Amino acid sequence: MVQQTRAMSEQAQTVSDEVEGFENRFEAVARSAEAMIVAVERAKDLAFTSLVKLDHIIYMQRGYVAAERSGQGEEAQAVGSDHTQCRLGKWYYEGYGKEHFSSTPAYRALEEPHRRVHAGIHAAIEQAKKNWLRDAAILDSIVTNMRTAETASQEVIRLIGEMVQQKYGESLSAPSKATKGSPSRRASRASAA
Secondary structure: OHHHHHHHHHHHHHHHHHHHHHHHHHHHHHHHHHHHHHHHHHHHHHHHHHHHHHHHHHHHHHHHHHHHOOOOOHHHHHOOOOOOOOHHHHHHHOOHHHHHHOOOHHHHHHHHHHHHHHHHHHHHHHHHOOOOOOOHHHHHHHHHHHHHHHHHHHHHHHHHHHHHHHHOOOOOOOOOOOOOOOHHHHHHHHHHO
16 A cells, blocks of 8 residues: 555656646747747837838938929929828828837937928928029028938938837847847747756
8 A cells, every 4th residue: 555655656746747847848938939929029120110211211312313303203292291291201100110119219209300301301302493503502502401301311210220229128339239138138048948
């Protein structure tokens, strides 16, 4: 009887150890899956913000072409919208940007330089409709407005990048290194477990 009890006790301990081992492996898999989900979300955010940056760069190129063509042509029409109706504006005010980044400081800082980009481009195009080839003051105004738009554009691009960094708690000075608690660091720890 004592042997049966001892054998059953040993079997119960073996089962308990196996269950505990399973629980530990399951927790490691769950942590790894969670880290993977965060990494996929981050990749998706990087892809979307890259597309937004590209759209913005195309907007700026069209602005330069529209100014060069004295406000005539399809480029002038393409840049005619205000900062709330362009693709970046829609992304910012009602789309993916608002939904996924509105809690970041960079998101909140983006509106003003984006408005300045449009104001500078629009002012430059209005001046370009005048006789700028014969009036140095008009040409200077076009150049000044385009510089204003370009400076604001650089700030827009920087802030879009910072939104992703801020959302994922990455260092702004070293975005390529994984910081403590970042998804890639958690994934490394989970796979090591």
